[in-house]
Amino acid sequence: xxxxxxxxxxxxxxxxxxxxxxxxxxxxxxxxxxxxxxxxxxxxxxxxxxxxxxxxxxxxxxxxxxxxxxxxxxxxxxxxxxxxxxxxxxxxxxxxxxxxxxxxxxxxxxxxxxxxxxxxxxxxxxxxxxxxxxxxxxxxxxxxxxxxxxxxxxxxxxxxxxxxxxxxxxxxxxxxxxxxxxxx
Numbered sequence: 478x479x480x481x482x483x484x485x486x487x488x489x490x491x492x493x494x495x496x497x498x499x500x501x502x503x504x505x506x507x508x509x510x511x512x513x514x515x516x517x518x519x520x521x522x523x524x525x526x527x528x529x530x531x532x533x534x535x536x537x538x539x540x541x542x543x544x545x546x547x548x549x550x551x552x553x554x555x556x557x558x559x560x561x562x563x564x565x566x567x568x569x570x571x572x573x574x575x576x577x578x579x580x581x582x583x584x585x586x587x588x589x590x591x592x593x594x595x596x597x598x599x600x601x602x603x604x605x606x607x608x609x610x611x612x613x614x615x616x617x618x619x620x621x622x623x624x625x626x627x628x629x630x631x632x633x634x635x636x637x638x639x640x641x642x643x644x645x646x647x648x649x650x651x652x653x654x655x656x657x658x659x660x661x
Contacts, residue, residue, distance in 0.1 A: 485510065489647060490511060492645070496600060497641045500638025502636055503522050506598075510538055530572045531569045550569045595627075596628065600640055604620040617643070
């Protein structure tokens with residue numbers, strides 16, 4: 478793996494970065510680029526406080542780096558040190574759900590309590606990058622730890638958990654069906 482593999486790959490037909498968190502607030506942060514657009518997802522299980530979701534499947538692609546700007550959404554995924562340290566910022570409107578969504582629902586069809594959501598998170602590697610299994614594209618996974626704060630208009634949660642950082646991309650061939658919503 479090369480340092481340049483942490484950034485977007487010019488010519489990639491589909492590319493995704495995902496932080497998967499464990500611990501008290503299991504969830505994920507996912508940015509997917511493809512077909513001239515972007516999709517963004519935050520999905521965090523707050524336990525007794527419900528589930529927090531920020532999702533937009535139709536965002537203009539980043540103008541620079543991995544920063545997204547859209548109506549009701551600002552997010553930044555920033556590589557501070559390749560394969561070692563990333564920071565994540567979010568200011569958006571999201572939904573608080575009482576129950577997990579069904580597995581086949583489009584995120585845009587969710588119904589819940591709309592509220593302001595934000596986070597300031599830092600991820601640091603605790604292991605070396607490992608290549609993803611051979612398949613539709615290239616990529617890697619790195620074990621690590623995430624710390625920071627998750628906020629809504631009414632509440633704040635301290636985050637400190639094991640977390641996996643994953644990045645994959647497809648340069649050749651066609652993206653899989655529903656590519657902006659998930660992994661091929």
